[in-house]
Amino acid sequence: MTVGRKLRMTNQRRVILEELKKVTSHPTADEVYQMVRQRLPHISLGTVYRNLEVLSQCGMIQRLALGINQRHFDANIENHYHIRCINCGRLEDVPIEPVAAFDNVLRGMSDYEIIGHRLEFIGLCPQCKK
Amino acid sequence: MTVGRKLRMTNQRRVILEELKKVTSHPTADEVYQMVRQRLPHISLGTVYRNLEVLSQCGMIQRLALGINQRHFDANIENHYHIRCINCGRLEDVPIEPVAAFDNVLRGMSDYEIIGHRLEFIGLCPQCKK
DNA sequence: TTATATGCAAATGATTTGCGTAGTC
DNA sequence: GACTACGCAAATCATTTGCATATAA
Numbered sequence: 055m056t057v058g059r060k061l062r063m064t065n066q067r068r069v070i071l072e073e074l075k076k077v078t079s080h081p082t083a084d085e086v087y088q089m090v091r092q093r094l095p096h097i098s099l100g101t102v103y104r105n106l107e108v109l110s111q112c113g114m115i116q117r118l119a120l121g122i123n124q125r126h127f128d129a130n131i132e133n134h135y136h137i138r139c140i141n142c143g144r145l146e147d148v149p150i151e152p153v154a155a156f157d158n159v160l161r162g163m164s165d166y167e168i169i170g171h172r173l174e175f176i177g178l179c180p181q182c183k184k
Numbered sequence: 185m186t187v188g189r190k191l192r193m194t195n196q197r198r199v200i201l202e203e204l205k206k207v208t209s210h211p212t213a214d215e216v217y218q219m220v221r222q223r224l225p226h227i228s229l230g231t232v233y234r235n236l237e238v239l240s241q242c243g244m245i246q247r248l249a250l251g252i253n254q255r256h257f258d259a260n261i262e263n264h265y266h267i268r269c270i271n272c273g274r275l276e277d278v279p280i281e282p283v284a285a286f287d288n289v290l291r292g293m294s295d296y297e298i299i300g301h302r303l304e305f306i307g308l309c310p311q312c313k314k
Numbered sequence: 315t316t317a318t319a320t321g322c323a324a325a326t327g328a329t330t331t332g333c334g335t336a337g338t339c
Numbered sequence: 340g341a342c343t344a345c346g347c348a349a350a351t352c353a354t355t356t357g358c359a360t361a362t363a364a
Contacts, residue, residue: 062318062363071259080256080266080275083354098321103354105319106257118256118266118275118302123353124328126210126248127236129201136210136248137296145210145248149293157305163279166267166307172248173303175287177296192338192343213329228346233329235344253328254353 069093070105080118139179148175199223200235210248269309278305
């Protein structure tokens, strides 16, 4: 839907990119808005959203947590891995045993108390492969 | 905040749990609502949300995609792993090299076209450890 | 010049919450 | 009987979108 569009480097877009490059945290759209607003007090939140979208679509930044903002529930309380279709959002189990040893790799390297991990593959489901 | 509450097994709660156990898909709250509504036509969406919350808090089901419904953005477009604080939601990088070989494990085991994976550790950040 | 981008405000979609009543223990 | 849960509707929070105007190329 945004394919083949000619992008312009506006002041707002440049500043958003610059500010995002300054930090190693992973700000939310609203946090980016707060950062950018110090340099461009009249920028709107909508512009920030639109630019974050455009910039991640052309690969200049990445959007974490995928495009999905609906939560999914599972009666299977065993830890298990999932695969999500990047096109339709379908979420399925993956027949790979969770590797508990990962957690230990991180223990001792991090100040966090490690509780576990989630591994999610990203791909195209059979239907969306075309 | 929901600690020490006495839970009651209401009809609605039982049906929600039963329906969720019937499927191996990972329905959203609204999908659970549609499923349950066939047996309990007068149940409200709010009740479904409340019960999914309660059931996942006491470990009878799990909530995927964590409790976070805000997207995060990152100017670092290299694939890298993250750790999220389960208490405050903080999201940070993890100093572990991504293991591209994972993707190959799944190739050939799955009908999906594998594009990549995301690994997110879950833990308690230094501040929240207490 | 002209299509893309902006600012603003309203719309949307998911989830949460307040409140008065119903049902479980 | 006391306290948890329910149904309903309104509220909230993040995100998206319509529209008239501004601006990069």
